[in-house]
Amino acid sequence: MRIEKVEVKGLEMKFILKEASPAKANALRRAILTDVPTLAIDEVIFFENTTSFFDEYIAHRLGLIPLKADISSLNLPSECECGGGGCPKCTVVLNLDEKSDVDYRVIYSSSLKSSAPDVQPVSPKIPIVTLMRGERLNLQAVARLGTGRDHAKWQPVSTVSYKYMPIVTIDQEKCDSCGICIQYCPKHVLAEENGRVVVRDLEECSLCKSCVRKCPRSAIEVEGDPTCFIFKLESVGAMPPKQIVEMALNALVKKLEELKKYAKGILEAVVI
Numbered sequence: 001m002r003i004e005k006v007e008v009k010g011l012e013m014k015f016i017l018k019e020a021s022p023a024k025a026n027a028l029r030r031a032i033l034t035d036v037p038t039l040a041i042d043e044v045i046f047f048e049n050t051t052s053f054f055d056e057y058i059a060h061r062l063g064l065i066p067l068k069a070d071i072s073s074l075n076l077p078s079e080c081e082c083g084g085g086g087c088p089k090c091t092v093v094l095n096l097d098e099k100s101d102v103d104y105r106v107i108y109s110s111s112l113k114s115s116a117p118d119v120q121p122v123s124p125k126i127p128i129v130t131l132m133r134g135e136r137l138n139l140q141a142v143a144r145l146g147t148g149r150d151h152a153k154w155q156p157v158s159t160v161s162y163k164y165m166p167i168v169t170i171d172q173e174k175c176d177s178c179g180i181c182i183q184y185c186p187k188h189v190l191a192e193e194n195g196r197v198v199v200r201d202l203e204e205c206s207l208c209k210s211c212v213r214k215c216p217r218s219a220i221e222v223e224g225d226p227t228c229f230i231f232k233l234e235s236v237g238a239m240p241p242k243q244i245v246e247m248a249l250n251a252l253v254k255k256l257e258e259l260k261k262y263a264k265g266i267l268e269a270v271v272i
């Protein structure tokens with residue numbers, strides 16, 4: 001497998017995965033979704049909640065707030081020397097204590113005060129709850145590392161998808177440049193150049209084959225390359241998209257090494 005043409009725009013990333021197969025592309029997609037550890041609020045202790053929202057509702061909302069953190073300085077609870085009981089190496093505490101002396105006040109993620117200065121919500125403007133006059137919310141939230149395998153709140157991306165690299169073939173002998181294919185392509189992949197139909201932007205093609213169906217002379221063919229994929233992903237902001245892909249690939253390598261070891265063990269047992 002090879003990764004080429006990496007484009008990063010803010011939290012979004014696009015790249016071409018070459019010399020792969022659908023199974024390998026899907027393994028990478030799943031590793032990005034489920035095997036990259038991220039930090040999320042996992043436990044909330046409510047000291048006071050006089051708002052109109054249930055504790056469970058607020059806890060759920062807090063869990064979904066993406067947290068920016070240096071993952072390398074934290075351990076997964078299952079791998080921590082404390083045995084998962086909770087220590088500064090595997091947990092981060094965030095406190096929130098707000099009340100309202102106006103009729104309507106929105107409490108945002110900026111109200112979460114972290115025990116570790118480098119752990120903060122990715123945006124200070126994520127709404128948590130609204131408080132009416134006289135209401136108070138006082139809680140302590142515990143954030144832990146986890147993976148998307150256990151809960152979607154630990155997914156490092158809001159979306160990750162791939163599609164086959166399109167192969168668009170225009171038979172210039174059959175084509176009379178009527179332009180119907182250009183007109184019907186919803187992604188504006190085709191264009192006219194010097195009286196001939198040409199591919200303008202191949203990667204935009206969604207393989208819908210509208211052009212193939214509409215061409216009166218059957219001069220155009222569209223298919224997907226099963227060895228080449230266009231990947232797109234968007235980080236939730238907890239870490240840069242490039243780091244997510246690197247960590248997912250490392251997770252895959254680790255799993256494959258474990259599988260190799262396991263298979264070798266079975267083989268040796270059979271030989272004996």
Ligand SMILES: [Zn+2]
Pocket residue numbers: 075077080081082083084085086087088089090091
């Ligand atoms: Zn620990």
